[in-house]
Amino acid sequence: MEAVLDASAALKWQFEDEEATDAATILLNDFVEGKIDLIAPTLFPYEIVSAVNVAVNRKRIREEAAYRAINYITSLGIEVMSFDDLIEPTFRMARQYGLSPYDCAYLALAEKEKCDFFTGDKRLFNAVKRRLAWIKWIGNYPGNVSP
Numbered sequence: 402m403e404a405v406l407d408a409s410a411a412l413k414w415q416f417e418d419e420e421a422t423d424a425a426t427i428l429l430n431d432f433v434e435g436k437i438d439l440i441a442p443t444l445f446p447y448e449i450v451s452a453v454n455v456a457v458n459r460k461r462i463r464e465e466a467a468y469r470a471i472n473y474i475t476s477l478g479i480e481v482m483s484f485d486d487l488i489e490p491t492f493r494m495a496r497q498y499g500l501s502p503y504d505c506a507y508l509a510l511a512e513k514e515k516c517d518f519f520t521g522d523k524r525l526f527n528a529v530k531r532r533l534a535w536i537k538w539i540g541n542y543p544g545n546v547s548p
Contacts, residue, residue, distance in 0.1 A: 421540030
């Protein structure tokens with residue numbers, strides 16, 4: 402099984418004060434054990450670095466821990482997919498749903514690959530959950546996996 406994962410879901414593996422860390426850890430274990438393949442658009446590592454930088458600036462974590470978090474997530478082997486084929490669908494979805502192109506890059510990849518998309522961003526999830534059955538709130542994993 403293959404699924405798209407966004408940075409907000411992956412960051413739950415490093416920030417214990419986040420909501421839904423237990424479910425996110427189950428997904429991580431399934432990935433490490435080869436039960437699920439995780440993919441993301443090319444902006445994924447940039448979003449990881451950006452979010453960790455914000456966490457340091459807000460004194461949520463120390464800089465030393467930030468380097469460990471970035472290296473851990475980016476070294477897991479999540480397949481980063483080319484954005485070339487996603488440009489137009491990303492823009493279309495951004496216009497259609499009134500969301501950022503960053504969020505819609507993940508949506509466009511899941512649509513293209515015909516797979517579930519696990520997000521840790523409740524705002525994004527709530528914005529499209531009634532229109533896109535394959536968007537999944539990470540906190541419901543593994544009970545919300547499509548057959």
